[in-house]
Amino acid sequence: MLNWFRTLSLRNKFVLTILICLVLPSIVSMNVSNFFTRDAVRTQVTDSSRESMRIVNQIVSGQMKNMLYIMNFMQFDEDIQDPILSLSHVDDSTSIGDIFVSKNTIIKRLGTVMNTLGNMYVTLLLPNGQYVATYTTMNFDPRTFMKNSWFPEVEGISGYNVKWIGAEPNYTNGSNQPYVLSAAKKLSLNGLTKGYVIVGLEMTALQQLFNQYENNESMMIIDGRGRILVDRDNSMIGKLFPYYDQLPAENGSSFVKVDGEDYILLSSQVTPEWKLVNMTPYKAAAQQIESFRKTDFGIQMVFLILFAVVLLYVVGTLTKPIAKLVQTVVRIESGQLSERSNISGADEVGRLGYVFDRMIDRIELTLIENKREQELKRKAELAMLQAQINPHFLFNVLNSIRLKIMMKGDEENAELISSLSALLRMTINRNNAYISLHEEIGINEHYVRLLNSRHGDRVVLRVSAASDTLLVQIPRFLLQPLIENAYIHGLKSQSGEITIASRIEEDGRLQVLIKDSGVGMTEERLMELLEHLENATVAQVTEKSSSPTLSGIGINNVFERLRLIYGHRFDYEITSSPGNGTAIALRFPQQPEKEV
Missing domain, CATH: 3.30.450.20 (PAS domain)
Structure with a gap:
């Protein structure tokens, strides 16, 4: 029997499985229900009321969950x-x-x-x-x-x-x-x-829901002390529910007498303190079930026949695209990457075919991009080999020039050459990814000195670094792009002050502050800058940057690099206002979480 089932096509397996799992249980359920309902009307009345209770409880609980969701949303x-x-x-x-x-x-x-x-x-x-x-x-x-x-x-x-x-x-x-x-x-x-x-939840929707059961059932919400919280009659709100002491346990039922008539009493928790209560007149509900029982059998039989007719059509529309997709996969496996299924539609199979075709498109594009990247990498490596010089030779020449200038008494220009030599040494030496903060500050002092030699003594660099931060290891060339950015965009290449400050935060992180006395930014311009820094990636900035200066990596790359090194423990703050300059505060751990 099992081997015979395995030999069937997917379409026949689908049809047979549905017939066994859905149609057969439905037929059995209808016959068993028809047999037992004659002697268990009371049970069915209770079950019918409980089903109504369950539906209403789902809606009411959903409203309560919505209230919880709003509160949790506010908190998190x-x-x-x-x-x-x-x-x-x-x-x-x-x-x-x-x-x-x-x-x-x-x-x-x-x-x-x-x-x-x-x-x-x-x-x-x-x-x-x-x-x-x-x-x-x-x-x-x-x-x-x-x-x-x-x-x-x-x-x-x-x-x-x-x-x-x-x-x-x-x-x-x-x-x-x-x-x-x-x-x-x-x-x-x-x-x-x-x-x-x-x-606060407006009760109108709940009262309209309760009104749907007005002819047969009476529903309300009560609190832990039996006070009515929600009822379709607003005058009942705040009063005690008279049958509170007769409420059944969860998922249970009880019968109460109201004006000589039996009522089924059900309750269900909607919150830890509130209950949903349902009172159903037994006599009216029993009459309804008797009439529903006779029509239910006929309706289910009609739908079962209709289901059998529609089933073959639905199975066909599902299995044909799947078979076509399988054929496409087989051809792609043989190396025909240009093959596409061209399956379309709004259902899951249509979306699967569309996504599959797009995935193959991306694979082809990835192969092309990988080939291009390998070619660019080889060209870059060749360019680096061609551009290599002996750094020691360059430093020795610069030192010789500095000594000759000093021997002639020109100490100012000799000091500039010394700064240039130190800056070039730090630029060329890539052996260490991290240097101490005081070394990084020293490099920027050389940089500002060279900057002033080009444009005149206009920029004053002030350093206010806490002593316990000077030996903290930070990434190389972290501050120079920010100093250059402050000079070009903050001071507008004019005279002014740039401040470097550092301290250890209460959470143990290092804070480095770069502040200028420049023109500052408007709130709109500051928001644009922050949005740009959040959305830009290293790859995007590198592609757009062609500057040959020391800060060619750009301020964007500095921020992205710190994100890669320190993860979520890195954050920054930029404050600025017109006429008051701009301040950039960087906060990151004293030790990196991962290497770049």
Whole structure:
């Protein structure tokens, strides 16, 4: 039997498997259900109510999860953390514009996730009294939340737990709904409270969902003390559920008498503190099931026949493209890389064919690029061999020239040649990838001295390096491109001051600051620069750079190189304003995480 199944085509295997796994169980299920429902109507009534309960519970739980998602989003989204931190440090010196930018950033970021989650109102409260709200606060001050009786419980919450508040009077002007369903969470980091987030859910969607079962079932949400939180009748909200003490256990059921009629009572947890309750009149539900049972059999039989007709067509549309794709793979395996399946369509097979063709295109392109890269590499190696000179010969010649100039009494020009010799020695010597900070500073002092010799004594280099940083090993030629950038773009090749400062941060990282007294940048230009530095890669910058100067690698390459060496532990900060110059702060560990 097994061997016979293996000899079948993919199409026949698919059809036979579906018939066995779907059609046969459906037929058996219909017959067994038809036999047992006659003697188990009560069980089916309960199961029907439980199924309705399950569907509603999924939707209600989804709304609760959406509320949780918003709160967790506020706590963990990286794009929101910086504006929250900025708001938490607001003082008298903070401008209204900065506060508006931080609040607007948070609201826009929240808008990207709230548009698909239904009508929710989010409030962010900070310990310093600042707040952010996604609703109008013209007639309501969100800081009054801190005076509510439940707020101390939010303060006492530990970890990532949530305080499920319940039905609160509607504090927004978004609808005529008198209540909103609220929950709150404390935002904390390293044991410190950063703020509080309160999420309010408009009840209209839940009440409309409950109204769908108005004729047969009554649904509501209650809290741990039996108070009604959500009901299709707003007048019931806040009252005690009269049958709270008769609620069954999870996934259980119980029967209660209401005005002499039996009701099935079901409950299900939607949060650790809230329950969804369903009351179904037994008599009406039993009558419905009896009528549904008779029509269900006929409907399923019609669909089974229709399924058998559609099955052959669907299987054919699936297996033919797969067979064509297999043939293409076989031809490509034989070396025909120009072969393509040309399979198209919006389904998975169509996308698979399209992706497969594009993958072969990329493989061909990669082979061409690898060949080109090998040719360029060989040309570069040849050029390097042709360009090699004996560095010792060059240094000896420069020293001889310096000694002759000194013997003639021209100490200033002799000092310039000494600086040039030191700079060239550091440029040519590539044996060590790292040098100490004080050596790097010394090289830049030579560089500024040579720079002033070309344009006159206009640039003053000031060094303010902490003593415990001077022996820290840093990558070679880390500061020179930044010094040159400060001179060309900051000082506009004019006179001014450039400062190099260093210190050890509290987390053990080295901070190196390069600051100029130049023209500075506008906020728009600074944002463009930061975006460029984030998006540019070493390869892109190298391709565009053709400068023969010492800084030909560019400031972009300096940043990208530090990212490669120190990974996520490297970060930088650029501050600038018109007329106040530009400052670039680099922070990275004292030891590299990996080699470049």
